[in-house]
Amino acid sequence: MKIQQIYTGCIAQAAYYLESNGEAAIFDPLREVQPYIDKANTDNAKIKYIFETHFHADFVSGHIDLAQKTGAAIIYGPTANPEFKAIIANDNQEFKVGKYTVKVIHTPGHTLESTCYLLTDENGKQHGIITGDTLFIGDVGRPDLAQALVKDLTKEKLASYLFDSLRDKIMPLSDDLIVYPSHGAGSACGKNMSKETTDTLGNQKKTNYALRATMTREEFVQELLEGLPLPPAYFPQNVMMNIQGYESLENIIEKSLTPLQPKDFETVANQSEAVILDVRHEDDFVKAHIPRSIFIGIQGNFAPWVGALIMDVKQPLLLITPEGKEQETITRLSRVGFDHVLGYLNGGIEAWKSAGFETDHIVSITPEKFATELKENSLIVDARKNGEYEAEHVEKAINIPLDSINSNLDLVPTQAPFYLHCAGGYRSVIMASILKSRGIHNLINIEKGISGIRNTTVPLTHFVCPSTLK
Numbered sequence: 372m373k374i375q376q377i378y379t380g381c382i383a384q385a386a387y388y389l390e391s392n393g394e395a396a397i398f399d400p401l402r403e404v405q406p407y408i409d410k411a412n413t414d415n416a417k418i419k420y421i422f423e424t425h426f427h428a429d430f431v432s433g434h435i436d437l438a439q440k441t442g443a444a445i446i447y448g449p450t451a452n453p454e455f456k457a458i459i460a461n462d463n464q465e466f467k468v469g470k471y472t473v474k475v476i477h478t479p480g481h482t483l484e485s486t487c488y489l490l491t492d493e494n495g496k497q498h499g500i501i502t503g504d505t506l507f508i509g510d511v512g513r514p515d516l517a518q519a520l521v522k523d524l525t526k527e528k529l530a531s532y533l534f535d536s537l538r539d540k541i542m543p544l545s546d547d548l549i550v551y552p553s554h555g556a557g558s559a560c561g562k563n564m565s566k567e568t569t570d571t572l573g574n575q576k577k578t579n580y581a582l583r584a585t586m587t588r589e590e591f592v593q594e595l596l597e598g599l600p601l602p603p604a605y606f607p608q609n610v611m612m613n614i615q616g617y618e619s620l621e622n623i624i625e626k627s628l629t630p631l632q633p634k635d636f637e638t639v640a641n642q643s644e645a646v647i648l649d650v651r652h653e654d655d656f657v658k659a660h661i662p663r664s665i666f667i668g669i670q671g672n673f674a675p676w677v678g679a680l681i682m683d684v685k686q687p688l689l690l691i692t693p694e695g696k697e698q699e700t701i702t703r704l705s706r707v708g709f710d711h712v713l714g715y716l717n718g719g720i721e722a723w724k725s726a727g728f729e730t731d732h733i734v735s736i737t738p739e740k741f742a743t744e745l746k747e748n749s750l751i752v753d754a755r756k757n758g759e760y761e762a763e764h765v766e767k768a769i770n771i772p773l774d775s776i777n778s779n780l781d782l783v784p785t786q787a788p789f790y791l792h793c794a795g796g797y798r799s800v801i802m803a804s805i806l807k808s809r810g811i812h813n814l815i816n817i818e819k820g821i822s823g824i825r826n827t828t829v830p831l832t833h834f835v836c837p838s839t840l841k
Contacts, residue, residue, distance in 0.1 A: 372471055378568055382430055382674050383557035385568055387501055391469025396420040398501050399553050400433035402620050402706050418443045424503025425485040426613045428516045428606035429560055431708045436619050448486025449477045454615045476540050478505040480533020481512030499549035507552045509565035511581040516602055530592040546573025559603055605678035609708050620705055627701045629714035633726035636716050645687035645713055650700050653800040659720055659730040666804040669700055671797045674707045679774045684708035690715040733803050735816040738823035745829055750789035754802045766830045773798045776805055792817035
């Protein structure tokens with residue numbers, strides 16, 4: 372028997388592979404399913420079941436493609452209503468995978484159909500529990516993502532359901548049970564997730580704020596809802612793709628992997644209203660890029676940023692990628708439902724320049740130069756999250772988090788040059804590209820962000836915990 376976590380860091384998502392006695396099951400698979408098939412083939416196992424913990428909002432699951440390729444049955448918990456063939460299990464229903472038993476535990480709260488799967492070995496010992504977005508390491512699933520799908524459903528009601536699910540279904544289980552969640556730090560499905568991706572249930576009872584034994588329902592609802600950021604705009608679209616179905620990944624890659632010469636690229640861009648998405652390293656984008664193109668580097672949290680900033684999964688895209696990264700880029704876009712890639716620039720930015728087309732650049736300076744240029748009246752924009760800004764920021768800087776830039780353009784200084792930075796240089800270049808695409812060019816990017824600024828004489832403001840004040 373083996374249970375293996377398959378973690379994809381760029382979207383902070385965990386799928387699981389269970390194998391026993393020649394049979395296998397996959398829990399919450401990603402859209403590219405061949406690695407699961409290869410893994411089962413290596414084990415001489417047949418994939419029997421595909422277990423889904425809920426209708427995911429932050430990625431498009433591979434359940435449909437995997438079922439079509441393997442003949443495996445798709446399993447959901449109670450109340451799920453997908454628009455494709457699936458087994459809707461009852462609470463406490465059991466499924467056999469070889470000598471292992473998978474028990475359905477319905478845990479509504481994150482969504483109404485949210486379900487955990489309890490794993491029991493051939494000796495009757497409960498080994499672990501796959502918790503989906505019901506229970507994370509250090510956190511629990513946010514209860515505000517499913518409310519738009521059901522009339523009169525509120526985040527307060529869902530939070531109350533989650534309180535009951537945790538206390539009635541999860542907390543009574545054995546302390547030595549291993550918790551296998553669907554997400555880790557960086558996911559927008561929670562607000563306080565640990566970088567650790569597994570733990571024992573006993574330790575979570577001690578350390579996870581949401582599992583405090585003395586917590587009342589009212590306290591749970593208040594703490595869970597406090598400080599929740601707005602969910603990314605693409606989340607509801609991913610939910611519907613997971614409910615309704617989608618085109619196979621192979622078809623998406625085949626029609627999207629289209630090389631375009633510079634003249635054809637320009638023609639398609641002009642005729643299609645496509646967003647030109649440049650996924651190279653930020654240093655390369657800063658030096659030269661196609662005017663009005665958007666930078667979101669593939670080396671960072673690429674797909675979630677595309678979803679948060681481009682927002683509409685049906686938006687046509689044209690790609691500029693590092694050489695050899697075209698198919699990877701298309702695949703990673705498909706993980707969050709962006710299936711409308713019209714092609715990529717053959718030969719990249721060098722081919723574009725060689726064909727005589729115009730390029731733009733971003734004015735960018737080192738932290739040391741910023742320190743010498745900084746004046747009393749300098750304008751500074753910090754593109755990091757509110758929490759990062761509150762903990763430490765350049766004095767007098769204004770905070771416009773990158774994920775809110777589309778709705779906060781009115782806060783951006785336009786009457787004079789301003790400095791722009793983030794934590795390490797990735798997010799500030801994304802923001803700079805968005806601003807320049809909207810005609811705002813009066814910005815100066817600071818390389819290395821706050822991590823570089825800390826090593827200069829630039830004055831910083833630090834958060835001081837009230838308990839330390841005398």
